[in-house]
Amino acid sequence: MKLTLKQKIFVDEYLVDLNATRAYKIAYPRCKKDETAAQAGNRLLRNVKVKDYIDKRMNDREKRTKITQDFVLKELYSIVSANGTDFAKVVEKSYMKPIYDGKGKK
Numbered sequence: 001m002k003l004t005l006k007q008k009i010f011v012d013e014y015l016v017d018l019n020a021t022r023a024y025k026i027a028y029p030r031c032k033k034d035e036t037a038a039q040a041g042n043r044l045l046r047n048v049k050v051k052d053y054i055d056k057r058m059n060d061r062e063k064r065t066k067i068t069q070d071f072v073l074k075e076l077y078s079i080v081s082a083n084g085t086d087f088a089k090v091v092e093k094s095y096m097k098p099i100y101d102g103k104g105k106k
Contacts, residue, residue: 003049010044011053015061020045 013023020041
């Protein structure tokens with residue numbers, strides 16, 4: 001699986017945040033327009049050699065870090081579904097003023 005240097009740069013940058021437009025603009029700095037970079041980046045993602053290299057790199061990272069997409073989703077779910085009172089205690093002080101809604105009610 002022989003990639004060009006620019007294709008490797010594209011993949012390295014793409015794996016940072018999965019943003020093909022940004023990755024393309026870094027790998028091909030002469031490309032200034034987002035629309036052009038988005039189309040070209042999408043085309044690169046459909047390139048069999050590039051796709052295989054991305055898959056290989058992602059699998060290698062998953063094995064190395066032991067962090068899968070399922071693990072990340074479960075962790076995110078546990079964060080968003082957590083009860084805030086499990087982590088913080090609200091303490092009212094005498095100098096605090098009550099919070100009102102837009103209609104002047106508590």
